[in-house]
Amino acid sequence: DAGVIQSPRHEVTEMGQEVTLRCKPISGHDYLFWYRQTMMRGLELLIYFNNNVPIDDSGMPEDRFSAKMPNASFSTLKIQPSEPRDSAVYFCASSFSLGGALGYNEQFFGPGTRLTVL
Amino acid sequence: GQNIDQPTEMTATEGAIVQINCTYQTSGFNGLFWYQQHAGEAPTFLSYNVLDGLEEKGRFSSFLSRSKGYSYLLLKELQMKDSASYLCAVRDSQGGKLIFGQGTELSVKP
Numbered sequence: 001d002a003g004v005i006q007s008p009r010h011e012v013t014e015m016g017q018e019v020t021l022r023c024k025p026i027s028g029h030d031y032l033f034w035y036r037q038t039m040m041r042g043l044e045l046l047i048y049f050n051n052n053v054p055i056d057d058s059g060m061p062e063d064r065f066s067a068k069m070p071n072a073s074f075s076t077l078k079i080q081p082s083e084p085r086d087s088a089v090y091f092c093a094s095s096f097s098l099g100g101a102l103g104y105n106e107q108f109f110g111p112g113t114r115l116t117v118l
Numbered sequence: 119g120q121n122i123d124q125p126t127e128m129t130a131t132e133g134a135i136v137q138i139n140c141t142y143q144t145s146g147f148n149g150l151f152w153y154q155q156h157a158g159e160a161p162t163f164l165s166y167n168v169l170d171g172l173e174e175k176g177r178f179s180s181f182l183s184r185s186k187g188y189s190y191l192l193l194k195e196l197q198m199k200d201s202a203s204y205l206c207a208v209r210d211s212q213g214g215k216l217i218f219g220q221g222t223e224l225s226v227k228p
Binding site: 048056106111 | 151207209216
């Protein structure tokens with residue numbers, strides 16, 4: 001399996017521009033997660049989907065951020081307009097089910113997109 | 119509120135044993151995870167605890183005490199490649215959401 005695929009791997013843009021990050025989860029996984037990692041705040045969950053439906057978007061910082069999952073094999077995270085404080089590494093992760101009360105779902109992370117907003 | 123505490127950094131010697139502690143205060147609890155993250159790379163899963171006690175997996179073991187809101191990751195026979203950040207994460211009662219600590223940066227010296 002190719003693992004979780006993210007593109008682009010690096011993005012440098014100017015303040016005010018629209019940024020679109022892309023993710024292809026592992027085939028067969030029904031959960032997809034978007035995280036942001038910074039030195040100051042660590043790894044934060046932004047939003048997650050189950051069977052393409054957004055379940056919890058409480059971590060999305062503000063209306064400038066939006067995420068979609070049009071089908072089981074593709075998701076996007078969009079920032080419009082981008083600001084310098086959005087500079088971070090954005091990870092996408094996927095997992096297969098939650099495994100019940102005592103089970104677990106190992107989340108497989110993609111390589112991340114390093115975003116720099118100037 | 120949600121709070122997960124880990125030491126910021128630790129240093130240990132190759133071949134030794136190191137214990138990385140994690141304490142948590144969360145609104146719900148449905149399992150605790152440990153992830154390893156090498157610099158510039160993605161986090162990778164190490165261990166999972168949902169019941170009290172010790173889970174052993176090769177050189178790595180993880181312990182959980184739910185009543186104390188406490189976990190630790192034990193790394194034995196340290197190798198240079200174990201130098202990485204170790205992230206403690208709690209899955210809250212709502213299911214999929216993982217709340218991560220800031221991570222502990224472990225440096226293994228020769």
